[in-house]
Amino acid sequence: MSDLSEAYRDYPVHLQHIIPLDFHTVDSVPESHEWPHSDCLKAVIDEISIPVIDLMDPSAEKLVGHASENWGIFQVTNHGVPLSMLMDVECEARRLFLLPIEEKLKVLRSPEGATGYGAARISPFFSKFMWHEGFTIIGSSSLDHAKELWPHEHKRFCDVIDEYQKKMKELAHKLLLLILKSLEISEEDITSCAASACESNGAGALQFNSYPCCPNPSRAIGLAPHTDSLLLTILNQTQDSSALQIFRDGVGWIPVDPVRDALVVNVGDLLHILSNGKFPSVYHRVIVSEKHRISVAYFYGPRTDSQVAPLSRIEVPIYRSLSVKEFISIKAKHLEKALSFIRI
Numbered sequence: 001m002s003d004l005s006e007a008y009r010d011y012p013v014h015l016q017h018i019i020p021l022d023f024h025t026v027d028s029v030p031e032s033h034e035w036p037h038s039d040c041l042k043a044v045i046d047e048i049s050i051p052v053i054d055l056m057d058p059s060a061e062k063l064v065g066h067a068s069e070n071w072g073i074f075q076v077t078n079h080g081v082p083l084s085m086l087m088d089v090e091c092e093a094r095r096l097f098l099l100p101i102e103e104k105l106k107v108l109r110s111p112e113g114a115t116g117y118g119a120a121r122i123s124p125f126f127s128k129f130m131w132h133e134g135f136t137i138i139g140s141s142s143l144d145h146a147k148e149l150w151p152h153e154h155k156r157f158c159d160v161i162d163e164y165q166k167k168m169k170e171l172a173h174k175l176l177l178l179i180l181k182s183l184e185i186s187e188e189d190i191t192s193c194a195a196s197a198c199e200s201n202g203a204g205a206l207q208f209n210s211y212p213c214c215p216n217p218s219r220a221i222g223l224a225p226h227t228d229s230l231l232l233t234i235l236n237q238t239q240d241s242s243a244l245q246i247f248r249d250g251v252g253w254i255p256v257d258p259v260r261d262a263l264v265v266n267v268g269d270l271l272h273i274l275s276n277g278k279f280p281s282v283y284h285r286v287i288v289s290e291k292h293r294i295s296v297a298y299f300y301g302p303r304t305d306s307q308v309a310p311l312s313r314i315e316v317p318i319y320r321s322l323s324v325k326e327f328i329s330i331k332a333k334h335l336e337k338a339l340s341f342i343r344i
């Protein structure tokens, strides 16, 4: 069993919070999915946009460090992931979500499980449901699920996923090194920290997100505001519509407008802890529209038995040291309040 699955096993989620609505059968937003005050979803600032960094730029290291500190999110171009690979993974995600609900339920995430089809993990924290269905893959978990969904043609799905995960891991490692270099820490600390994240059984996961066409987008929400838990997330937005938004203190919600062929990179809670609070773990949400949207997120993290603590040797640490597994358990109980529980 993979590390991350083990970390989630102690926090079962009730089936009611796992089984998504059969979105094809509804022609209005049911009360269960109607969010109060969702009109505020439109109140976004359009004039400011998050940094877009060309990874081939000689000053990429400086730009990445600056964006991590000032935004906790940026987009990268010239990232080395072939466009064909981005399109192939989108196509497989689409193929999966277009299956009838009875098929998708064959690979439903179990209450103690971490992989498979189901609603967002954060669902139990909210009184309303989200306009979303997801599919989570950890390591080679997709093999059994794909066999279940396509008994005679699962190979294509698995090949695409394996290649994509490999490429994401490579890119995440490269990005992590760039980000860590901007902290005032020793080469040795950088190498050992990055090495722990790239071990074969690190806590990585691939998340397919689907936001079905919504009959009344101003009443529903795709993903409620949250931060990502691991070190960093690489998001393939796949479409040209703006749906992802980040919250910026003093400004409000800002859209992350898709840039052609770019990938979105955001800081997660663990990197926020490692940086002693220097890099904000960005608070984000997803809105829905009349169009079906797919996104593919890769969450990158170290082994769940490894320790995480602020890396700086000169600053006073603001977070205590803890294992990744312990952090995941605190987050599973307290969601965005998790960081306040480990503050010194």
Ligand SMILES: O=C(O)CCC(=O)C(=O)O
Residues within 6 Å of the ligand: 207, 209, 223, 228, 235, 237, 243, 244, 284, 286, 294, 295, 297
């Ligand atoms: O779909 C998106 O744009 C964002 C997805 C996301 O935030 C997540 O999977 O954690």
Ligand SMILES: [Fe+2]
Residues within 6 Å of the ligand: 226, 227, 228, 284
């Ligand atoms: Fe997220």
